[in-house]
Amino acid sequence: MKKIKLLGIIAFISFSLNAQNETEYLTKNQILNDLAQLDDILQNTSSYQGLNGYEYKKEFDNFSANFKEQSVTKYDLELFLSKVIGKIGDRHSYIEGERLRNSLYFPIAFAPLNDKVLVVDFNNDTGKYNHWNKDFPYLKSINNIPIEKILPQVLPADILAPKKSYELRAVRELRDIEIIFKALNFDLPNPLPITLTNDKGMDKEVVVELVDSKNKAKLWDERFYKNNFFLRDGQSNDKEIIKSFFSIKDNIGYIQLVDMLDKEDSPVFFEFLNDFMRIAKQTDALIIDVRDNGGGTRDLIQELAGYFINPNSVYVVNATRQRGKLPLNEELKEYLHYRFLYSRDELDKREQKAVDSFMASFKPMYDLDDNKFSDYHYYILNGQKLAKNKYHYDKPIYILTNERSFSAASVFVSVFKDLPNIKIVGINTDGSSGNSERFELSNTEFRGKISTMVSFQKDGQILDGIGTKPDIIIERNLDQIFLKEDYQLNKLIEIIKRK
Numbered sequence: 001m002k003k004i005k006l007l008g009i010i011a012f013i014s015f016s017l018n019a020q021n022e023t024e025y026l027t028k029n030q031i032l033n034d035l036a037q038l039d040d041i042l043q044n045t046s047s048y049q050g051l052n053g054y055e056y057k058k059e060f061d062n063f064s065a066n067f068k069e070q071s072v073t074k075y076d077l078e079l080f081l082s083k084v085i086g087k088i089g090d091r092h093s094y095i096e097g098e099r100l101r102n103s104l105y106f107p108i109a110f111a112p113l114n115d116k117v118l119v120v121d122f123n124n125d126t127g128k129y130n131h132w133n134k135d136f137p138y139l140k141s142i143n144n145i146p147i148e149k150i151l152p153q154v155l156p157a158d159i160l161a162p163k164k165s166y167e168l169r170a171v172r173e174l175r176d177i178e179i180i181f182k183a184l185n186f187d188l189p190n191p192l193p194i195t196l197t198n199d200k201g202m203d204k205e206v207v208v209e210l211v212d213s214k215n216k217a218k219l220w221d222e223r224f225y226k227n228n229f230f231l232r233d234g235q236s237n238d239k240e241i242i243k244s245f246f247s248i249k250d251n252i253g254y255i256q257l258v259d260m261l262d263k264e265d266s267p268v269f270f271e272f273l274n275d276f277m278r279i280a281k282q283t284d285a286l287i288i289d290v291r292d293n294g295g296g297t298r299d300l301i302q303e304l305a306g307y308f309i310n311p312n313s314v315y316v317v318n319a320t321r322q323r324g325k326l327p328l329n330e331e332l333k334e335y336l337h338y339r340f341l342y343s344r345d346e347l348d349k350r351e352q353k354a355v356d357s358f359m360a361s362f363k364p365m366y367d368l369d370d371n372k373f374s375d376y377h378y379y380i381l382n383g384q385k386l387a388k389n390k391y392h393y394d395k396p397i398y399i400l401t402n403e404r405s406f407s408a409a410s411v412f413v414s415v416f417k418d419l420p421n422i423k424i425v426g427i428n429t430d431g432s433s434g435n436s437e438r439f440e441l442s443n444t445e446f447r448g449k450i451s452t453m454v455s456f457q458k459d460g461q462i463l464d465g466i467g468t469k470p471d472i473i474i475e476r477n478l479d480q481i482f483l484k485e486d487y488q489l490n491k492l493i494e495i496i497k498r499k
Helices: 008-013 029-044 056-065 075-088 147-153 161-174 176-184 239-245 267-282 297-309 330-340 349-361 408-415 487-498
Strands: 095-097 109-113 116-125 127-133 138-142 192-197 203-208 246-249 251-256 285-289 314-323 341-344 377-382 397-401 422-426 437-440 447-451 453-456
Touching: 008 127, 008 147, 029 056, 029 075, 029 447, 056 075, 075 095, 138 147, 147 161, 239 246, 239 267, 239 397, 246 267, 251 267, 251 487, 267 297, 285 487, 297 408, 314 330, 314 349, 314 408, 330 341, 349 377, 408 422, 408 437
Parallel strands: 251 285, 285 397, 397 422
Antiparallel strands: 095 447, 109 116, 116 127, 116 138, 138 192, 192 203, 246 251, 314 377, 314 453, 341 377, 437 447
């Protein structure tokens, strides 16, 4: 079998998409002009560029010096830029444009389990997943390339995601093997040899016939099998749908937040939430489930904080600095206020006192340039202001999270961590908070997004690339991957009952 070596960044410039009739090449001027435009955006807009020590300009210079005229396609450039953007560490950032048309897929799917790649098969009759090969359940290599060498290169834009978040995304993407191998400049034989392994270290070589899109495996993704997880327009105001996200069993309240909804756009949901909280007053404990929640606004944080925060307490739960021309203009201030972020002089005396106490021990992981970034803006949870028409829920509260709790959902977890009566349970979040701006490159028309704000957690760590660790770790088990039970939720309920 042909031995294939992993190639470095220069390999990106030699990609050929002739198999897909992608023969339109960029001129050197087009490439250099777009690189210069992106450089200007990164230098003057990006809040995370340069913080982790990554020097993207060296990558730009290396790329510019190592290609010949009419040798780079739009896809080549997009792949290169995605890798660069990913190394900056801004989890909200991306760049996209040309997209490969995939024609070959695995007829099997993949899921992460205990730091291994589980090979699974979907049963259409039962609506469940099963082992593809029970005796050799894990994927060890593809075409003799060890899986641990493939996975780090599957999603270059997400390379600095928290470990568990990257693993989940990359493992699932293995189904679309043709795109992955083209991006890595690997030959893709069909049939494709793979090596399976088991917990005893025994291996089995098998050959898999790749299939077209009609016969590809059903992608493993827990969200697809939860009723109304992906709320469509108007559904957040549909009471019949909303009530499925709330329940009380064994005197334990449960709220599933599938989206960080906007209060103005979803008034019925917020009304239902408050009605439920009044009923839940007598429960012994409360679970807030933000697993797989991709974010949205901070309105739900603010709403639930009215119940979770003691009226006599004031907490600083998030500190941020905004990049921009100083002093900040009214538009940027409005963006910050939309996130409930305010400068010290915009706070009342009680809140200012809390800020001064917080800052006396606050040690941010990055010292930001005062000439580029605003003064700190703070997210304050002031119990007196939040308590209107609410009560203080003083029983145990558990926030159930996983590696796909992202953006405002990850802020939700970070904000409430370490506050009285609250425990974070599950898996480390895919933290992110950046106040993003969109852009488009002139020649390639690539679209992108870049963060303009650095957001710190209470412990001084940023959210992006780090996320928030749970107080109680509960990983998925095999039955949860096979959709036979919600093990994480059931395990948490068991813990609550024991207490």
